[in-house]
Amino acid sequence: MRTRAITTAALLTASAALTACSSSQAGTVAEPTAASSSPNSTVSKATAPSTLAFHQLHKSSSPGDDEYEAYSVTATVLGYEQPVHASESAADEIHAPGNVWAALDVKVCNQTGEITVSNEPWQLSYADGARVKPADFQYDDFPQPVYPDDDTDVPTGGCVRGKIVFNVPGGKRPATVVYSTEDDAPVSWSVPAA
Template sequence: MQRMMRVSTTHALGGIMRTRTAVAAVLLLATVGTACNSSGEPEKIRVTITRTVTASPGQKAAPKVDGALKMGAKQALDDEENNFHSTVQALEYQQPYKGPQPQAPQDFQGGDTWATVSVKVCNIRGGDISVSQFPWSLAYADGTSIEVTGSSGGDMPKPEYPMDKTVKPGRCAAGLIAFPVPSGKRPERLVYETEAGDLAEWAIPKA
């Protein structure tokens, strides 16, 4: 004898209670002796409990690769306490940059060619936000990293992501960030980390 029970669960996410509906089944089998068969022996009753948690509508999880976001995925950055809501997105990595190469990086910059990432930050709602290239860096499998140079203008790849810009609610900032990289070595991840503690990482596809 089988009895089916469908259960809904409620989870707190960022201080907001969201009810999630059971869709797929996780089975928990319990044995109880509450009935007898024709021989007078206890009859085993199987109770099947269906319990599934799914993402709320519009809350589709971003795809990941080895724990990092897939290139092109968008990450939400929400500060409920201060009413700041924005998104950050890495769109493409090029090594070497496929457009006109700027003057070769200098030795102290740590690379012999220029690579670029195409990124976009949007201010969804709340107050003004300030964006720059400095939160972005490249991380390698051996633990080393490459930061932005701070160089802009001139023959740097265009359109450039701004070095320092105020973005009002409902607007975005997008463009290319150039990194001086060693041509024989490919980074593993693109990292976005702010002084406020916001952190997101994207897996860089293999060449």
């Protein structure tokens, strides 16, 4: 029986929009305390609003099959910061004058089964329909701790929390954070006004 990978393109498309950049310095932490519009609220696929609030949990699960083990996970966005400081300029990095670095703080917890996470499923979505993926690299002075950018196993009962960095237009703010995996429908969180 194979283990289900919940990574960037194959992570649990836990119906939530989130974005963040990270590196291989991921930290595993205890199960999160959920808080959002109502503290400790968890939202499942069946009852999920179209857009969640920061700190609101999205729960995703699969009963498993002959090829993959069953799993149950939660995902949430904890914060968004723009701009964030780094020694290298975001504008110079991709030759886009006016661009800045932004950081998304996210957390995914494995309730049951075996999962693998990465930053790939997270994107920032703008009102005009533009989407921004996490930065392809990390600088040492990016916000810490970083969320894994490569496949990282998360044991049952474990969580991974970290910051995902994006190279974004400085004069705009994303409307939502989108979390999309091959196993679930995309989910999104509303980004609060600055």
